[in-house]
Amino acid sequence: MQTDKRVGGQAVALAATAFGLALLVLAVPRIIAHGSIVPVTFNLALDKADALASVRESYRRALRWQPADAQLHQDFALLSRSLINNAANTDEIEEAGDAFYATVMSGPARGFAWSLLAGFEQSRGQSTGLYADHLRLSALLSPYETSSMVQRATVIVSAWADMPKDLRDLARRDLRRMWLTQGSPRTTLITLYLQLDFAERALVRELAFENLEELKHFDRQLLRAVRG
Structure with missing residues (x-):
């Protein structure tokens, strides 16, 4: 035994x-x-x-x-x-x-990767039709991931006039979700806003907020962020 x-x-x-x-x-x-x-550090030599x-x-x-x-x-x-x-x-x-x-x-199941590919193709002057499905895949795979929402919203807002309705609605949902989620998503929305030009900022203000009180709240947080 x-x-x-x-x-x-x-x-x-x-x-x-x-x-x-x-x-x-x-x-x-x-x-x-x-x-x-x-590492991305520069050797003095x-x-x-x-x-x-x-x-x-x-x-x-x-x-x-x-x-x-x-x-x-x-x-x-x-x-x-x-x-x-x-x-x-x-x-x-x-x-x-x-x-x-x-x-x-x-990594085809990674929504952020698809949103990055869409952003790269946009930056190289490709037409919206060539990367629109990348944004749709990103939303399907990573609907609530902050980094994906930010990247999708950035791409869609920067080419708003050329975007189909479903992607405009997607940007609205992403921006709205970032605003309604306390913590990192809301902070990331402020960072995104500061990186946009004035026309794009005006569009974000229209999409992300449903009433004047929310907009005032955002502006107060924005002011605190700018002042440090």
Whole structure:
């Protein structure tokens, strides 16, 4: 009887060890990938362009280790987008676009990724019809996620005249929901508002608030935010 218990205990221990080793093996590519990313800080020995090139290359290495990592693709896409300017060459723009598409392909159930792709396509001058379904997918997958609501509202408000009715209604719901939800969503609405131009701000005031009292309340919070 004692022998059976000892054998059973050894079997459990061996199984646990094997399971732990399997988890470690599976984690190795992710550990190497994320460990290879260079922080976005500038070495005084390098100029800014060289430092940014180093960061971008570190993401490329990481993605070779973890080509299906949606978060890595998204971080690389956002970094690439932030580096694009009027002087960016075609290859840089294409790489950023590929990164946004890779983000949704590796994580198609992530609503925020679809809203980011819509925003990128809009920024490159694409017609509304080419990214409208990305916004609809974002709303379907992440209807209450603050980051998704903000990104959707930003895209829709900035091209309001070209938006179909269902997306205008979506922006109204997102903005309204952010206002009615205490905490981070309401704070994020204020941050979004401050980033818009005057015409877009006027539109947000029309969409997010249902009466004068709400608008006055928002203005008081806005004033406190601006004053710090």
